[in-house]
Amino acid sequence: MLNLNLKTTPFHERTSALCQPQNWRKWAGYFVVGSYEHVLDREYWAIRNSAALIDVSPLIKYVIKGKDAAALLHRVTTRNVHKMKVGQVAYTGWCDEEGKMIDDGTISRLEDSTFRLTAAEPNLRWLTMNAVGMDVSITEVTDDVAALSFQGPNTRKVLNKVTEKPVDELKYFRLMTNKINGVDVTISRTGYTGDLGYEIWMDKKDALKVWDALMESGSDYGITPVGILAMDMARVEAGLFMLDVDYTSASHAWIESQKSSPFELGLDWTVALDKPGYFVGRRALEKEKREGSAWKMVGLAVDWVGMEKLFGKVGLPPQIPGSAIRGSLPVMVGGVHVGYASTSTWSPLLKTYIALAHLQKPYYEIGTDVTMEITVEHHRRQAPAKVVKLPFYEPEWKKK
Amino acid sequence: MSHYDNIIIGAGHNGLVAAAYLAKQGKKVLVLERRSIIGGSVVTESFGDNFSVDSLHTGGTLRPDIIKDLKLASYGLQPDSAPQPFITLLADGSPLTLDVESIKRISEKDAARFPEFVRFMNKAAQIMDVTYSTIMPRLPMNFGFKEGYGLLEWALELKLAGRKDMLNFIRALPMTAQELVEEYFESDIVKAAICAVAIHGSTLGPMGAGTGYTLIHSWMNRGGLAHKNVGKAGEITTALANAVKAFGGEIRTEAEVASIKIENQIAKGVVLINGEEISANQIFSAADPKHTLLKLVGAQDLPPEFVWHTQSIKMRGSVAKIHLQTNGNHGIPEGTLVVAPSIKYLEKAYDATKYGEVSEEPYLEVTTSGNTISIHFQFAPYALKSGDWKLEIKKVEELAINSLSEYFPNLRASISNLKSLSPLDLEQTYGLTEGDLNHGQLMLDQFLFMRPIPGWSNHKTPIDNLYLCGSGVHGGGGVSGAAGRNAAKSVR
Secondary structure, three states, X not given: OOOOOOEEOOOHXXXXXXXXXXXXXXXXXXXXXXXXXXXXXXXXXXXXXXXXXXXXXXXXXXXXXXXXXXXXXXXXXXXXXXXXXXOEEEEEEEEOOOOOEEEEEEEEEEEOOEEEEEEOOOOHHHHHHHOOOXXXXXXXXXXXXXXXXXXXXXXHHHHHHHEOOOOOOOOOXXXXXXXXXXXXXXXXXXXXXXXXXXXXXXXXXXXXXXXXXXHHHHHHHOEEEOOHHHHHHHHHHOOOOOEOOOEEOXXXXXXXHHEOOOOOOXXXXXXXXXXXXXXXXXXXXXXXXXXXXXXXXXXXXEOHHXXXXXXXXXXXXOOOOOOOEOOOEEEEEOOEEEEEEEEEEEEOOOOEEEEEEEEEOOOOOOOOXXXXXXXXXXXXXXXXXXXXXXXXXXXXXXXX | OOEEEEEEEOOEHHHHHHHHHHHHOOOOEEEEOOOOOOEOOOOEEEOOOOOEEEOOOOOOOOOHHHHHHOOHHHHOOOOOOOOOOEEEEOOOOOEEEOOHHHHOOOOHHHHHHHHHHHHHHHHHHHHHHHHHOOOOOOOOOOOOHHHHHHHHHHHHHHHHOOHHHHHHHHHHOOOOHHHHHHOOOOOXXXXXXXXXXXXXXXXXXXXXXXXXXXXXXXXXXXXXXXXXXXXXXXXXXXXXXXXXXXXXXXXXXXXXXXXXXXXXXXXXXXXXXXXXEEEEEEEEEOOOHHHHHHHHHHHHHOOHHHHHHHHOOOOOOOEEEEEEEEOOOOOOOOOEEEEOOOHHHHHHHHHHHHOOXXXXXXXXEEEEEOOEEEEEEEOOOOOOOOOOHHHHHHHHHHHHHHHHHHHOOOHHHHEEEEEEEOHHHHHHOOOOHHHOOOOOOOXXXXXXXXXXXXXXXXXXXXXXXXXXXXXXXXXXXXXOOHHHHHHHHHOO
């Protein structure tokens, strides 16, 4: 019989023992912990104040190897991959020929002709289609490579206690090979929280050894296993979007208007229009660059006083959501629809209700006053908000 | 570096037609041919003293409108030869010409039906001709008046054909040739002979869907069942070359294009195998789409979905040619003669290709021109299950001569010289990918707006200023020149 059960990650033995509320989430065919505790506060604050240990093994991963490995990624993605150095990591989106986003992830140049590409969804067919005539092998290693995201201001200190080589010199978006508890790992200075953080990649058989070593040496630094719900709040503060939540992949959008370009998602800095040669979507992206984008993803900061007024009318103080809301909320100017928020969350750190929103030209200019839908005692209301620059939060230690 | 308005890759009939139209408009045109002679697949070559034959396409004729537009009569093109008989062989070895009088010998009923069949086929060919005279819209994304005009014309032609013929034409396209002929005839020998024309040059059997279409296609190009101008294929391309030169165009032979130079998805020129670079405003490739796009351009410069579709173009050549020089005592009658004793025989001959095998009992088409004999052999699949074409071609020669000798016992003794061409020779000598005479099989998913691939039926490519003008695009397949003419007209 076809096995439709969700898979468990290589850390399941540890994570399942710690998950008090049995709050499990589906992620790319795996069970992962949504939250380890009944409320998210401690997990969220671990990301911002100490050291959060997050199992991100379900991330889809490909190893791309061979003489033309760089050429393939150069062709598929919008980055200038030929310029990447060994040990460099690059965040990128990739598009269809119409310049609309299919997926996004990171490219790690592990060796001169060996790369790891992460993705939110399966991309093997797309990569294979692009590799015609190339000397390259594409192998999915999602099940074989376990991954931990280790995020928060204390993570460097914790890692230095357990790694064979110190990580002090590891720069933002660079990676190194190292050993933890006698086990070979790759450590990249990357993450999905906008804080100081690392991602640790290892063979699945070594997963528990690495987990145990980190938990042991991190105990003095407030290391906390964190589920993906708290990470979801942190990533909105960091202005990071998510496939299928904040944008729809061009490969399964039903209609044209569901698709987004990298410019519309604020990824201008990842689109290397000056790179040599063809890459998928180049023509369309050049055109959009020339003519300007119809939409743009921006940050919205909802006005607290405005919320107070709306709730005050029914005799309540403002109600704030306990976790990130993955639902579309209309955004208006003068009662006219100008866009929508795709993820919104209360930011415990900023003490602000914030959202990632997609707004039409010209309303995406920073400082524009808009309104966003909130629900006040079962009634839909428009709360005043302002378009702000992303990210909402960027600590000085993020890149230092 | 020399510079031209237009470079045309390949001096076959379509390349030369495109070149002639462009040169006639006053463009500075250069045709580049990799062989030492022009003609491509429409060529008469000498393989020895008094051993001159149409190497691949037997005779043929260009569309009358092209002959007129380019004034080819004044550049040496002779009027069509007198109609030749189309002959099949009865079980006793005696020839049977497909005309009313002769068919009466076999079946009064079939003889009575024959004129109606010819009338319908002529009508169907006329309707088909309208589609080939126009550029197809890029369906399904560009269905508007601008691109749909050609289809409108076609729809009008269909309507003018009358309700019954219109319906029968539309029905005929996806039908099998067998089903189509069975609606007219009772005797297998007559049915099989007509089916032979349907599968000629295609890797399909008469029981294959879409052979109704290929029958109409061949009928249209040939102007009936039999070939015209046997032994004179080279006259067509020679006259075209004369016209190109008279209009001020240049033709260079032994000038093989190694690659098309591309900058930012725009074609800038070509690089020859000797490293010479020639630039041009527009490049037209009469080479097949797979060769043009995957070899001369290269997948790395093309969008992934386009590459995927291009890779999937079905080539699948399965034709071998055996040319014989004889002392004249071969006993084969003049005309177009087929060895096609039954529909099942043809289908079995085709079956072999599915397994990468040469047909042990092949379909043969034989044409004679004086003392020379040309045998068109099907099926000899390009992709052999085992063995290598350098050796396997000997087996094909033997099979062809043996099969024919059963009907013409004096044949073997009359042979003085032989030249055979395997599907591999078709690829290596004539540049036909996988030995496909038509630059892509004429199949229902590779015709009209789906030729060469869906969404790209307007001769354009994702590379600006690079156009396809060979048989692999709509209008192509066979000797007509429509593909070359339509391509030249598409850039006005």
